[in-house]
Amino acid sequence: MTEETSRPPLPDHLSTDARSPHHVAAVFEFPIGIRFNGKERLDVEEYCISEGWIKVPAGKAVDRKGYPLLLKLKGTVEAYYR
Template sequence: MDSTTPSPDASDASAAPADRPALPDRLSVDPRSPHHVAAVFQHDVGIRFNGKDRFDVEEYCLSEGWIRVPAGKTLDRKGRPLTIKLKGQVEAFYR
């Protein structure tokens, strides 16, 4: 009986993440970017960079290990923040 009890719990646990889309390898917050996935942003996404949670990430790539963050308050000529690329260990997760 103990082996049947975890099965419903496991299916309930897998059902909760099933309503969320899988996190892509590369994701951008800019809706004009080809790497923007609107369905992912309906949920709260977290980024951990080199072991610390970051809240200012504009774009990330898991396979290449980089994130783009704003470079201070500087804006480009179109009014978007200038970004810099930081390399390191990147983890994406749903909160």
């Protein structure tokens, strides 16, 4: 099997948070790239290609449970394997 065929397809909606129903652990075994509005972003926590948004941390702000606060940015989203 080649490396290309052993990779699972990237889902339309993916989250890095293991508590989320949109978290797919098999995808994170490979490096993933996110291009947002034509620029590569390295700080994306969650994305949805069909709805056109990403969620990124809002600086160092955290909620009362210690998880980062996320900002939702809208635009063109492209996910790919590096």
